[in-house]
Amino acid sequence: MMSREIRIATRKSALALWQAEYVKARLEEAHPGLLVSLVPMVSRGDKLLDAPLAKIGGKGLFVKELETALLENEADIAVHSMKDVPMDFPEGLGLFCICEREDPRDAFVSNTFASLDDLPPGSVVGTSSLRRQAQLLARRPDLKIQFLRGNVNTRLAKLDAGDYDAIILAAAGLIRLGFEDRIRSSISVEHSLPAGGQGAVGIECRSADSAIHALLAPLHHRDTALRVTAERALNKHLNGGCQVPIACYALLEGEQLWLRGLVGQPDGGQLLRAEGRAPVESAEALGVQVAEQLLAQGAAAILKAVYGEADPE
Numbered sequence: 001m002m003s004r005e006i007r008i009a010t011r012k013s014a015l016a017l018w019q020a021e022y023v024k025a026r027l028e029e030a031h032p033g034l035l036v037s038l039v040p041m042v043s044r045g046d047k048l049l050d051a052p053l054a055k056i057g058g059k060g061l062f063v064k065e066l067e068t069a070l071l072e073n074e075a076d077i078a079v080h081s082m083k084d085v086p087m088d089f090p091e092g093l094g095l096f097c098i099c100e101r102e103d104p105r106d107a108f109v110s111n112t113f114a115s116l117d118d119l120p121p122g123s124v125v126g127t128s129s130l131r132r133q134a135q136l137l138a139r140r141p142d143l144k145i146q147f148l149r150g151n152v153n154t155r156l157a158k159l160d161a162g163d164y165d166a167i168i169l170a171a172a173g174l175i176r177l178g179f180e181d182r183i184r185s186s187i188s189v190e191h192s193l194p195a196g197g198q199g200a201v202g203i204e205c206r207s208a209d210s211a212i213h214a215l216l217a218p219l220h221h222r223d224t225a226l227r228v229t230a231e232r233a234l235n236k237h238l239n240g241g242c243q244v245p246i247a248c249y250a251l252l253e254g255e256q257l258w259l260r261g262l263v264g265q266p267d268g269g270q271l272l273r274a275e276g277r278a279p280v281e282s283a284e285a286l287g288v289q290v291a292e293q294l295l296a297q298g299a300a301a302i303l304k305a306v307y308g309e310a311d312p313e
């Protein structure tokens with residue numbers, strides 16, 4: 001028997017609400033007559049918007065409250081940015097749908113300059129992502145990286161207030177919120193390898209809720225799911241939390257996955273890179289294999305130094 005109603009747990013940020021509305025619209029389109037409602041809630045990550053993520057520590061900063069709502073049957077599905085979803089799920093919950101990926105790249109946003117290469121020496125760039133910082137500084141050691149957190153709208157407002165010469169954001173968030181015209185240039189994945197899952201929206205629900213799984217099936221995008229599976233396996237093998245200098249990006253070449261991974265020192269002094277190819281059936285093994293190559297080059301020491309500075313709980 002099909003459920004007749006689906007309640008979507010979502011954070012209240014503009015991007016989270018956009019993604020929840022997107023899933024709602026797609027569910028209604030796939031299942032005429034289905035009732036879909038939103039259950040907005042505040043996550044711990046949202047309450048701590050002023051602290052550097054690496055210092056807050058703790059995985060799943062943006063998803064725990066939503067998962068509690070699922071477990072207590074106050075909502076049926078939770079919509080997440082895959083980039084923010086931890087590797088492991090609480091007992092009874094799982095990820096049952098990954099939607100088609102938006103542009104996975106990082107975007108260069110500035111009111112003055114057209115691209116990274118245009119920035120004069122010593123320019124101030126806003127980002128709080130160690131992954132972006134490491135790759136930026138490796139290419140441009142002269143740049144000054146300045147702390148920047150908050151929702152997409154807040155970050156754009158801080159740029160407009162004149163605090164930065166440029167900021168780096170995920171292209172996907174800007175595009176979804178209608179700010180595509182703020183992107184001065186998209187940074188190639190060769191220059192800024194994205195975070196695992198960047199640009200993809202995933203749906204979590206109760207593992208036993210087969211009626212909900214059936215309703216979600218039309219929203220699932222196989223190619224995106226295979227790519228994100230390989231990326232997440234790499235993150236998991238490196239024990240990557242939500243804020244570490246780890247990047248990974250998978251592409252499909254026919255029925256073969258090509259996965260690139262990177263671990264960088266936050267100051268850009270060292271960037272470790274590895275890559276591999278495997279048939280789609282081996283997506284997870286590929287993630288582990290590329291992670292192993294990074295470990296063999298010394299990734300553990302870099303990550304340990306970063307975790308050592310963090311102050312979880």
Ligand SMILES: NCc1[nH]cc(CCC(=O)O)c1CC(=O)O
Nearest residue numbers: 081083169170172173198199200
């Ligand atoms: N960490 C916050 C976050 N989570 C997902 C996105 C962008 C959208 C996406 O990657 O799907 C962002 C903002 C950003 O990194 O600029």
